[in-house]
Amino acid sequence: MIRWSQTLLNTLREAPQDAEIVSHMLMIRAGMMRKLGGGLYTYLPLGMRALRKIEAIVREEMERAGAQETLFPILQPAELWKQTGRWETMGPGMFRVQDRKEAWYVLAPTAEEAFTALAKSEISSYRQLPRTIFQMQDKFRDEIRPRFGLIRGKEFIMKDAYSFDADDAGADKSYRAMYDAYVRIFARVGLAAKPVEADTGDIGGNFSHEFMVFAASGEDGILDCPACGYAANQERAERAPAPVPYQTEAGAAETVATPGQHTCEEVACFLGRPIDQIVKSLVLLVGGKPVMALVPGDRELSETKLRRLFGGAKVEEAAPETVAQVAGPVGSIGPVGVSIPVYADRSLQGAADVVVGANREGAHLLHVCLARDAKVAAYEDLATVRAGDLCPKCGKPLEIRRGTEVGQCFKLGTKYSAAMGASFLDEQGASKPLVMGCYGIGVSRTLQAIVEQSNDENGIIWPAAVAPCQVALLILDPDVPEVVAKAEALGAALEARGIDVFVDDRAERPGVKFKDADLIGLPIRVVAGAKGLAKGGFEIRRRTERDSAIVAPEQAAQAISDLLATTQK
């Protein structure tokens, strides 16, 4: 039994000034956590209890899926990270520190290197495969912009698991086991998380799913097919091919003056043509070399897709000077006559009457036929998919939703094992690199995502499985001995049934206790007051209900137990 009078817990009437989203505001107001610095949060006793419950569920499901828990150092030698090149590629995203001998270390932002190093030293035979190991550990990332409380912090708690297999088929099985465990974990913590196809980002590898929680405040766009269930991160979502417009040639290309018109919208408007007839030309540096990308004027280029096309090379926007050098002034460039490689979105294949920049200030070209007038190296999927585009799986229109990522699975292949020489001997005695997968859950982020998804105007509504306690017991008359005695007896009876009880035993007015109970949001509220007891017993209700039931003291423990069993999640 936890007593408020003995707990470090203060609720706030006013929202903190820096809380942008409801879950952040509620976590602070309800006294679950406090900010120590930008992107750095302290878990207070109540928040800590919820966190521990999530961790316990994650552990259980990991072990059920055959994974074994370990614990790696957070502080890791730079050499480890240099072996895979991530000392450079993750670069400023990592916290790096030096010891007194000026040797460099990394505060681990993830742990592929360390786990691979362990596998290298411990696994030498196919007889030891497969293995999946995990840890629940603080991670550090020097986020450019920490925000939304626990959603994006500089320090956070992550469960990271790594699988090691002898071959691809085995790796697929390990991946599937983790994927299934993730589905169970998010269901158990009361979170509606949907697996979506995702990009592999800095982690690398060739295949990935993100587990996304839909929320208006989400930082990612997700294309979702209500018809067949296809879902993918906007960075990499595909669409079914649509008929390519403007396939009929309309004569030779012709220069037209477009003074001061730079964006596709301006040019379309100025020329009185539909915007999708304008072709957007962009110069990017791919692995340091300039490349031109073409997408329809009403579309955005997906830099992620371009990066995938080039095997994960770094893609960045070219500086205006570079653009001017290889094509023309920004806002007036086009593919005609340029000598850098040109890649066009698939939807432009066959386009025979479009408008492009003339590579001269204030001029565009009409009636351009890409096949005739430009040298296009390849037509690839480069444009960002948007709502209304057709599902690549079933052809029905896609919807777009916002989401927050709470977990991600990656098929890594041999990226890390090959780089670090983590190999084993197969049945024939041949040395092969381990085939790996890695699997992360943002545990602290999950905590806040639950609150983001489950609240009302009065406060948090904790799912029973992760609530700091299952029952809030409000003693309205702490100076009436009979009320206190009955409440204490009920608390003890509940504890005996394994139900966590949080007792509000403060000398506060009833209204304050009701407000705070709603704010903190435990699943069941039990009121012990002189008035209620005079009417026959305790007043019991779910956090989500308006009306209470009066239950006689001797039946109360059973009634609460029953109510909990039927409370959703």
Add this chain to the structure above:
RNA sequence: CGGAGCGUAGCGCAGCCUGGUAGCGCAUCUGCUUUGGGAGCAGAGUGUCGGGGGUUCAAAUCCCCCCGCUCCGACCA
């Protein structure tokens, strides 16, 4: 890293333009009254005004530098 804003009591903020006694609400403490949805009255405590430098008889206020935080953008699990 580019743009913008903010930094004054534990929290939320006013005061700054036009230099001169540091204030309000919430919270905290004391007393009385109250007591079923964030009580009322009376009283009390609480500040390196983010830091440093400058101007001035005098700086929270004006000027310069630095630091921190937040938002938008770019970027990113």
